[in-house]
Structure formats: structure tokens, C-alpha cells
Amino acid sequence: MPATIYRPSIFLVLVLFLLTAISVTAQQADAENCNLCHGLTLLGISTTADGLRSFEVTSDGYNHSTHRNVICRDCHTDINVFPHPEDVASVECYKACHITKPFALTGYSHAEQFDAHAISAHGFNPEYSDEKNEAKPDCKYCHSNTFRNVIKDEALEKSTEHCVRCHEGEGLAGVILHVSSHSGHRTAEASIDVVELCSSCHADQGHMKQFDVNLTQVEGYERHFHGKALKRGMNEVANCMDCHRNHLNLPADDPNSSIHPNNIQQTCSSNSYCHTDATAKFAVAAIHSEPTTQNNPIIFYVEWGFIILTAGTMALLFAHIFLDFGRWVGDIWMRRRGK
């Protein structure tokens, strides 16, 4: 009975095929087999300067990271010999790697983003002290590329919602969904996470005091409709990046800034899902300011007017209610006393 001979072998072939397929995807990123050593849990050194430093790269985490298809030496370019030298340059995000851009044949790099960041408010400022420059966010501060094991579906959905709201109707929705479902790892942040990320510095007044910036930005955002609606789960409202851009964050007095008075109208109306055909008068509405007598006296006095009106009205109404109730209680008391 030849069939009985073949059946187990077909099964075996299938199992072997599946195993190979799984291991191929796992090994694809680590073509140079770095994880032979770096997969070891206790791999690390102890130096007087750094203390204990782990060199472990968890293979599971690596396979699920954004950079899982980038071989290690594409970024760690200094590491060419074994054993590795003690001092190696740190990873620079602008260097081109062996990944090719989608729809292009050039080597992929983050140079464009790196250059934008360099001239942005977050970039290196020669007039600042080293300490002050270091207090600004570098690539890794925002793009931590944390090795996450499995991204939560919920977070992924939020991320794709964010992509689709721009790219819908351009035929790109499918591509975006495809890419993000494969690499949904901090590549496209949900709006609420963007605000949280920016707030990690900008809401910290102690930290921000050293820079010449508006200290109530985050508070102002949260007071306004965008911030409030976002907290209530409305993902299409503007987050920080929608108006301030993602890498080229420039102060309002820079003529190239997205929030410069000459450009703000364009910024409000630039996206089809935002305030299309926003007028100049619409765009000047201060959405970040904590109103004061100096920066926004009209709103300051309107707010105080309402506080006084409300408090005054309530005081009178409460007094009336209290007296009315007092008379009722008094009547009962007198009736009982009279009997």
C-alpha cells in the first residue's frame, strides 16, 4: 500500500517547510548572525564609566521592531572586526542603509528628517551651552524604536485611522494600511500618543523654562476644543504635529515656520479633513494662550465677566432659596411650639 508510505512523509515535508519558513523570516534581519552572541541574556560589560551595560538583543523583540529588516551593520557601521573595538561611534540616523525606499531604487536613509530636525527648534544651537543642547530631543527621544513584542490591535487601529484620514481618496489607504499592519511600531502614532510625547517635555515647566518658549502651550491646547475632543476619543482633531510639523518644528517668528503668521492660514487649511478654506481671520484665533490682560485682554475679561456673572447670580439665587426654605422650616417650628 504505497499511499500509507507517502502520507507520513508528506506531513514531514510540510512540517519541515513550515519550520524553515518561520526560521527564514526570523533570520532575514540577522543575516550576519549577530544574535549568535547578542542573543545571550547575560552578554554585557561592566565599566567604571557606564556601570553595567547590556548588549543583549532579544531576538523576539528585534523581529518585531521597525528595523527588523535592516541588518545590524547598516546602522552600526563602525563594527567591522571581531572582537569589536571598545570605542565605536554611536548610530547616526541619517546614514543610508541597504533598504530601498518603496517605489524607488535609492538607498533608504533618514537624512531628510535628520536635516529638517537639525535646523528646527529642536536642532543643535551653537549659541546654547552643551547642557542646554542636550536637553533638546534627538531622533531617539521621540523614535525610541522600542522593541515591542506584539503591538496591541487597538493601538494599531488608532495608528491606521490617523494615516487613512489623510490618504483616503488618494488610493493610498490600502498601501498605508498594509505597511502599518506590518510595521505598526511607532511609525505612525495615534494623536493622543503624539500629544503625550510632546507633553513629556513641553508640559514640564521646570524643563522648558531654560528655553525661550510659551510655557502654557500644553495647558492651552488642553483647554481648547482640539485637546478636549482628543481626550474624548475624537482622533481626527489636530494634534501637535498637524500644525507644528513633525521634524521641521520652527518657532512662530521664523518665516519658514508652519505657524508663522504668513503661513498659519495655509497650515489650518492644508489638510482635506481640517478647516478647508480657512480664512486669515479664522487662523489668527489663539488656540494655545492662557488668556492674560496682556496677550488676550478681550478673552480675559469675557472669562472673568462670566465668572462674576455666574457667581453673582448663584449667590442671589441661593440666598433666596435659603431664605424661602428657612421660612418653611420656621413655620413648622412655630406651629409645633404654638400647639
Add this chain to the structure above:
Amino acid sequence: MSQDYTRFSLNQRLQHIFMFVPFIILVLTGFPIKFPESEFWSFVLAAAGGIENTRLVHRIAAAVMILDFAFHIIYVFYNLIKNRPSLADMHLIPNKRDGQNIIQNMKYFLFLSDERPRFHKFSYIEKFDYWAVFWGMFIMAGSGVILWFPVLFSKFLPGIVIQIAYVAHSDEAMLALLAIIIWHFYNVHFNPRIWPANKVWFKGTLTEEEMEHEHPLELEEIKAREEASK
């Protein structure tokens, strides 16, 4: 023989219902955004189907309320033109008697007098309620419509108006809610002489005893008129 006296016509009672039903919906769908971190309003928002739903529901309720208010304005003007009442017959207009009534009521509250003020068709308490809603409607509907179409309004209004609308809508909403649940609810529900509810908004009539107690001047006038027409 005791008889019932009509206080509110069916038309007027419907106007009240078409005002307070949207009011409740507007509060429930608006306050979760005013207080984005409140647990209580989170619960309300979730129960109402989330922000995508409540934004639509808020606008529908607003439209109903605005139409009701517009109907009321037309109704008032129609009656003014049709009946040409004298100033004394326009019972909602504040007058000298309200001042006297307030003083008398204070005396009564403070046990300086045992006589309650004698009210006509509307006491100063009710007039305050009416005009508070009247003012509130202009602020809420005006600012609300501006916030509904901010870009459109910015075409012919200065940008600051949109900011004022944002502040006014939120703050006047608080004032309106407090006025209703504290003042109006005390006067028609929680007042121990009224508790659990004054049913006139539903029945539309008051008994002779109620008229005697709450609106003696009006009752006198009705009786005098009946007497004269006999």
C-alpha cells in the same frame, strides 16, 4: 364651586417640552467635552454612544431648540399684533409691583411679616426664569452656531468673535445648567411646598386653591371680569 383655571395653553406647554427635552440632551452631549477628564461625564458620553455620535446629536438637539425658540418669538409677536395688549396685560414684563413683591417676600422670609406677597399671573421668580432663558438662548444659540460653522463666520466677523463664542458657549452653559437645576428645580420641584412637582407644565391648569395661593391678583382680576360680563 371650585373650578380649574387655564394657566398654559397646549401650544405653550408644547413649547416648554420642545425646550427642555433638547436642553437635557444638549447638557448630556455637551458637558463631556467641557470636562474631558471627568469620570462622571465619561460614563455619560459612553452611554450616549461616544463623541462621534454626541457631536451629531448635539447639533440635532440644538436645531430643535433654536426652532422652538424661533417659534416662540413668532408666537409672541403674533399675539402682540393680534391682541394689542396694554402694558399692564403683558404679564412677563418686569414692573414696579415686582420690586414691591421682592421687598414683601423678604419681609415674609425674615418673619417681619406673615403676609405673603400677592402675585399676578407671573411672580418675579417666574419672570426671572423666563428672561434668564431668553438671554441664555441668544448666548447659547449665537455662540453655538458660530462654533458650528467657524470658518464661514470668520469670513465676515473678526477672529476674536470665534474665540469669544468658544468661551461664552462653555461658560454660559454652566450658568444655564446651574440656573435650571438650582433655581428652576427648587421653584417647581424641591421647594417643600411644591414637592414632588408642580404639574402645571403637563396639565396646563391650576385649581382655585392653587390660584388663590400662588396668583391671587390674577384670580381677582378673572373674577372681576366674570362679574362684569354677567
